[in-house]
Amino acid sequence: MNLILSKNGLLIANIKGDSVSRSEYYSALEKAQVEEDKTNYHKFIAKVQYAAIKNYLKILGYETH
Secondary structure (H helix, E strand, C coil), rough: HHHHHCCCCCCCCCCCCCCHHHHHHHHHHHHHHHHHCCHHHHHHHHHHHHHHHHHHHHCCCCCCC
C-alpha cells in the first residue's frame, strides 16, 4: 500500500500501533476484501494521511485548525 501511495506522489500511511487504530484498519481492510467495498478503507487511509499532513505543518510552524 505505501509503495503505491509513494509512487503516486502521496504520503505513506503511518498507522498508529494502538489497538483502536489497528482494529479500525483491519475492519476497513476486511470489508474491502470480503465485501469488495473499499470506501471505509479509503476513508481510513485519507484520515491517517490528513493527520500526518497536519503534524508536518505543525512541525514547520504552520497552525492548522
